[in-house]
Amino acid sequence: MVGNEGDPANIEKIKNRLGLNRPIPVQYFFYLKSIVKLDLGDSIYLRLPVLDQIKTAIPRSLSLAFVSFVIAILIGIPAGIISATRRYSIWDHGATLIAFLGLAMPGFWLGVLLILVFGVWLGLLPVFGYMPLFDKDGVHFWAWFSRLILPAIATGTGSAAILARQTRSAMLETLSQDYIRTAYAKGLQERVVIWRHAFRNSLIPVITVMGIILALLLNGVVIIEVVFAINGLGRLLVNSILGRDYPIVQGVILLTAVLFILANFIVDILYAFVNPRIRYTD
Amino acid sequence: MSQESQAALEADLGLSRRNRRGFKIYARRYARDKRAMFGLVVLILFVLAAGYTQIAELDAKWDIGIVSNIPYDPQIQGYELLEGPTLGHPFGTDNLGRDVLSRLISGARVSMIVGLFGLTMAGLVGIPLGVLAAYYGGWVDMIVMRYIDIQWAFPNFIIAVMLVGIFGLGLQNVIFAIFLAYIDDFARVIRGMVLAIKEEDYILASRALGVTDARLMIKHIFPNALPPVIVLSSVFFAAAILLESGLTFLGLGVSPLTPTWGSVLNDARPFFSSAWWLATFPGLVIMMVVLSTNFVGDALRDLNDVREYDSSVTGA
Numbered sequence: 002m003v004g005n006e007g008d009p010a011n012i013e014k015i016k017n018r019l020g021l022n023r024p025i026p027v028q029y030f031f032y033l034k035s036i037v038k039l040d041l042g043d044s045i046y047l048r049l050p051v052l053d054q055i056k057t058a059i060p061r062s063l064s065l066a067f068v069s070f071v072i073a074i075l076i077g078i079p080a081g082i083i084s085a086t087r088r089y090s091i092w093d094h095g096a097t098l099i100a101f102l103g104l105a106m107p108g109f110w111l112g113v114l115l116i117l118v119f120g121v122w123l124g125l126l127p128v129f130g131y132m133p134l135f136d137k138d139g140v141h142f143w144a145w146f147s148r149l150i151l152p153a154i155a156t157g158t159g160s161a162a163i164l165a166r167q168t169r170s171a172m173l174e175t176l177s178q179d180y181i182r183t184a185y186a187k188g189l190q191e192r193v194v195i196w197r198h199a200f201r202n203s204l205i206p207v208i209t210v211m212g213i214i215l216a217l218l219l220n221g222v223v224i225i226e227v228v229f230a231i232n233g234l235g236r237l238l239v240n241s242i243l244g245r246d247y248p249i250v251q252g253v254i255l256l257t258a259v260l261f262i263l264a265n266f267i268v269d270i271l272y273a274f275v276n277p278r279i280r281y282t283d
Numbered sequence: 284m285s286q287e288s289q290a291a292l293e294a295d296l297g298l299s300r301r302n303r304r305g306f307k308i309y310a311r312r313y314a315r316d317k318r319a320m321f322g323l324v325v326l327i328l329f330v331l332a333a334g335y336t337q338i339a340e341l342d343a344k345w346d347i348g349i350v351s352n353i354p355y356d357p358q359i360q361g362y363e364l365l366e367g368p369t370l371g372h373p374f375g376t377d378n379l380g381r382d383v384l385s386r387l388i389s390g391a392r393v394s395m396i397v398g399l400f401g402l403t404m405a406g407l408v409g410i411p412l413g414v415l416a417a418y419y420g421g422w423v424d425m426i427v428m429r430y431i432d433i434q435w436a437f438p439n440f441i442i443a444v445m446l447v448g449i450f451g452l453g454l455q456n457v458i459f460a461i462f463l464a465y466i467d468d469f470a471r472v473i474r475g476m477v478l479a480i481k482e483e484d485y486i487l488a489s490r491a492l493g494v495t496d497a498r499l500m501i502k503h504i505f506p507n508a509l510p511p512v513i514v515l516s517s518v519f520f521a522a523a524i525l526l527e528s529g530l531t532f533l534g535l536g537v538s539p540l541t542p543t544w545g546s547v548l549n550d551a552r553p554f555f556s557s558a559w560w561l562a563t564f565p566g567l568v569i570m571m572v573v574l575s576t577n578f579v580g581d582a583l584r585d586l587n588d589v590r591e592y593d594s595s596v597t598g599a
Binding site (some may be wrong): 258 | 441525529535548556562566569570571573578
């Protein structure tokens with residue numbers, strides 16, 4: 002902040018202003034105190050409160066994470082069900098191959114390819130930036146969605162692959178149960194057996210991987226925001242690290258951890274919701 | 284030679300003969316798996332690429348002249364800028380006229396070093412932590428588990444980004460980031476294994492014989508808990524390669540001058556629209572290696588499935 006050959010008096014002044022002369026435990030106490038007040042300090046570079054920057058970034062990252070999550074579910078679960086119900090068919094082999102590729106493919110590379118194909122060669126979709134879903138003029142669904150669909154595919158593919166694999170094995174397990182044979186034996190249609198009897202009972206192992214998927218989405222959001230130039234939390238984090246803006250780095254990492262724990266907590270509650278046999282009070 | 288040591292020697296030989304037979308069965312079953320063989324071939328190519336400089340040195344020393352014909356200098360700048368794939372440059376050249384294949388071969392070394400060193404260190408710390416926690420239980424377990432829980436709150440990629448943010452760029456820091464990020468994963472996996480093994484009868488029997496805690500953990504529990512951890516390390520290795528390429532893609536990895544799979548892709552970003560080969564080949568290489576590691580890991584997991592192993596040996 003004062004350069005390599007800064008005036009010692011200036012350095013002392015800044016140290017005093019930032020409270021760096023106090024003992025570490027005292028500094029930590031003041032840090033905790035301001036966290037409780039939701040004060041994350043000021044950005045060194047922009048001299049603006051970190052919280053404000055995070056506030057503008059959050060809707061963008063959450064939108065991206067949400068659309069990615071929906072894509073992962075819409076692709077992964079049906080693919081897993083088709084694989085399981087038509088085991089060893091060409092559909093199953095195809096889905097397995099794509100799932101393996103999806104797991105091995107770095108999301109940022111997929112993002113780059115999508116930009117190349119849909120943005121540059123076909124010119125179908127915008128490839129960078131973000132538009133808010135709501136503003137004072139009303140809802141702009143297409144402007145919001147068209148900018149998010151490509152990054153969301155890039156972020157969600159890995160999760161879709163995991164979901165497909167997990168759904169497949171859970172469905173296969175369920176389909177071999179006696180009550181499924183009973184359901185067929187009493188003349189129920191295949192559709193009813195699969196959806197009402199098998200699928201609902203396969204959901205628990207699928208929900209187990211949700212924690213992994215949340216982590217994948219968070220990772221993905223950080224990189225993909227940089228690829229698609231969306232000014233969300235990820236891009237804020239990367240730019241602050243490169244610019245050594247530590248208060249922002251601290252704030253974003255703290256928020257990430259809180260979000261991640263919160264999401265895992267929701268997954269735990271979902272467990273009990275899907276499977277009434279699970280009770281958390283003993 | 285005394286009779287006693289003769290007997291010991293024979294026992295030794297018998298053991299190794301049995302091991303060799305076991306290995307042959309393993310190898311034959313492995314070779315039947317097409318995906319696993321594909322993975323093995325790709326991984327061997329990966330190892331060769333990572334050791335390219337050493338191989339080229341030996342090649343020059345012994346005057347064989349196989350490798351020296353392959354273009355290799357990741358930094359040399361030619362006059363053919365942004366040229367598509369040709370015989371001379373199979374993966375094309377970048378905006379400074381550097382051969383992309385050479386840069387990717389050079390990047391293999393970074394991926395290999397980061398994955399191998401980072402994970403080995405993580406294993407060396409995480410595995411003893413997990414074994415101790417599960418074996419002793421009580422407050423030891425509680426402390427280790429609280430640590431694991433804390434680390435569990437951060438996805439590995441975020442941990443790595445954070446550490447590079449604190450300590451700065453560089454190969455050592457990336458290795459360190461992978462090391463710290465994977466400690467909890469190793470500890471958690473082996474802890475679960477040890478918790479199950481601890482209850483086995485043979486452990487109780489050894490304890491009754493007066494075997495010390497340390498010997499019990501090292502000689503009896505650890506070897507039995509290890510196979511699933513080895514299989515899982517293949518998953519970790521694939522993830523570490525993705526993590527490293529992600530970091531370098533963001534410019535948060537090793538020094539920007541070192542070519543890595545992530546940085547080759549990142550450097551090329553302004554030129555994607557005119558040079559498709561810059562956008563495709565680096566990612567393709569990452570994908571192939573990760574895919575192959577997953578294939579090999581799956582095959583190893585199947586081989587280690589004891590039930591399956593027994594049924595194939597007895598032919599049941």
